[in-house]
Amino acid sequence: MEKKRVVVKIGSSSLTNAKGEIDEKKLSDHIASIAILKKLGHEVILVSSGAVAAGFAKLGYPSRPVTLKGKQAAAAVGQSLLIQNYIKQFSQFDIIPAQILLTRNDFSKRDRYRNAYSTLMELLERGILPIINENDTVSVEELTFGDNDMLSALVSGLVHAGQLIILTDINGLYDSNPKDNPDAKRYDFIEGITEEFMKGAEGSGSKVGTGGMKSKLVAAETAISLGVKVFIGNGSGKEKLISILEGHGDGTYIGKDELTAINNNRQWISLHSTVQGSLYVDKGAETALMNHGSSLLPAGIYKIEGIFEKGNVVEVIGESGRIGKGEVLYSSDELMSIIGKKSEECKNAEHPSRTTVIHRDKWVKI
Numbered sequence: 001m002e003k004k005r006v007v008v009k010i011g012s013s014s015l016t017n018a019k020g021e022i023d024e025k026k027l028s029d030h031i032a033s034i035a036i037l038k039k040l041g042h043e044v045i046l047v048s049s050g051a052v053a054a055g056f057a058k059l060g061y062p063s064r065p066v067t068l069k070g071k072q073a074a075a076a077v078g079q080s081l082l083i084q085n086y087i088k089q090f091s092q093f094d095i096i097p098a099q100i101l102l103t104r105n106d107f108s109k110r111d112r113y114r115n116a117y118s119t120l121m122e123l124l125e126r127g128i129l130p131i132i133n134e135n136d137t138v139s140v141e142e143l144t145f146g147d148n149d150m151l152s153a154l155v156s157g158l159v160h161a162g163q164l165i166i167l168t169d170i171n172g173l174y175d176s177n178p179k180d181n182p183d184a185k186r187y188d189f190i191e192g193i194t195e196e197f198m199k200g201a202e203g204s205g206s207k208v209g210t211g212g213m214k215s216k217l218v219a220a221e222t223a224i225s226l227g228v229k230v231f232i233g234n235g236s237g238k239e240k241l242i243s244i245l246e247g248h249g250d251g252t253y254i255g256k257d258e259l260t261a262i263n264n265n266r267q268w269i270s271l272h273s274t275v276q277g278s279l280y281v282d283k284g285a286e287t288a289l290m291n292h293g294s295s296l297l298p299a300g301i302y303k304i305e306g307i308f309e310k311g312n313v314v315e316v317i318g319e320s321g322r323i324g325k326g327e328v329l330y331s332s333d334e335l336m337s338i339i340g341k342k343s344e345e346c347k348n349a350e351h352p353s354r355t356t357v358i359h360r361d362k363w364v365k366i
């Protein structure tokens with residue numbers, strides 16, 4: 001079997017019990033199955049939830065806290081307990097875990113995004129098992145990833161994983177919540193996420209998790225858009241993850257085999273960058289960008305808005321509204337003097353050959 005890079009996301013409900021304790025049996029089952037994948041030569045990154053769920057009881061809360069400070073305090077205790085357990089149990093398989101705690105800011109700042117990528121690559125190259133969670137204790141609510149399902153999708157795109165496996169307390173996506181409807185039917189394979197699937201996943205999740213099935217579908221949609229296939233389900237025993245990679249896992253497979261991976265520049269521009277200005281383009285430029293995969297030249301721009309620097313991300317507005325985003329190769333001041341001009345007229349001492357405003361490799365359609 002071809003060696004794969006796999007991101008495994010484990011939800012709170014698959015690591016802890018409702019009393020707010022780590023479930024050692026559930027944990028050791030996951031650990032044994034990850035150890036098998038690594039032994040077979042696959043690269044694994046683990047995205048582990050469970051910090052709040054494993055910590056709240058130790059702080060005297062009767063159930064998962066709802067206040068921000070309560071969740072942050074519980075996560076501070078629970079995260080250390082989780083890692084302590086991971087280190088202890090993985091050592092039986094000679095696997096060394098590395099803890100990585102991320103916030104939204106770490107993705108939106110370009111240098112941090114690149115650093116996260118390089119660190120993950122270095123860890124994988126050295127056979128270490130990265131264990132990622134959101135940095136709950138410092139995350140401000142509006143700046144979180146939403147939940148760890150989304151974090152795992154973004155990580156799987158960042159590292160160009162071959163497969164994202166979302167392990168949860170249910171064996172896949174059903175047409176309605178099986179906890180409410182005993183006749184609900186499971187989907188074994190779906191090509192992508194539609195309104196119908198979203199509707200069926202509306203019901204809330206477990207007492208210890210956050211987003212329920214809906215947040216997994218939103219995350220799956222993001223992973224697919226980044227070229228990563230997804231599996232949502234469960235299973236037990238040390239063979240469960242390898243069975244999933246072999247195509248007979250207990251759950252739902254999402255995405256066709258021939259997905260296109262998106263380069264990191266495009267991922268960053270599309271999902272994490274902040275727009276600093278707007279470029280208004282004529283019909284010819286719009287067609288060139290949208291239909292011919294061309295770069296944007298000054299001649300097609302008739303108006304600019306905002307103050308931006310070379311290297312910033314701007315949105316592009318066509319006849320029908322916003323059509324995409326890209327990284328500009330000119331500051332707004334420089335651009336002002338060349339918009340609407342033919343490329344020959346734009347070349348000057350400072351830019352003897354460069355006339356491209358947004359290069360096609362740093363452009364994403366919306």
Ligand SMILES: Nc1ncnc2c1ncn2[C@@H]1O[C@H](COP(=O)(O)OP(=O)(O)O)[C@@H](O)[C@H]1O
Pocket residue numbers: 010011012013014167168169170172173174175176177178179200201202203204205206207208209210211212213214
């Ligand atoms: N259509 C559906 N198919 C499967 N599960 C669903 C559906 N709608 C809602 N759910 C619920 O989603 C839950 C899983 O979400 P959640 O508890 O957040 O998991 P985790 O803690 O693993 O992230 C399931 O236990 C189930 O009750």
Ligand SMILES: N[C@@H](CCC(=O)OP(=O)(O)O)C(=O)O
Pocket residue numbers: 010011012013048049050051052053075133134136146147148149208209210211212
């Ligand atoms: N960072 C939080 C994750 C919460 C979360 O997304 O939980 P889940 O829905 O179980 O994946 C924690 O570790 O408790």
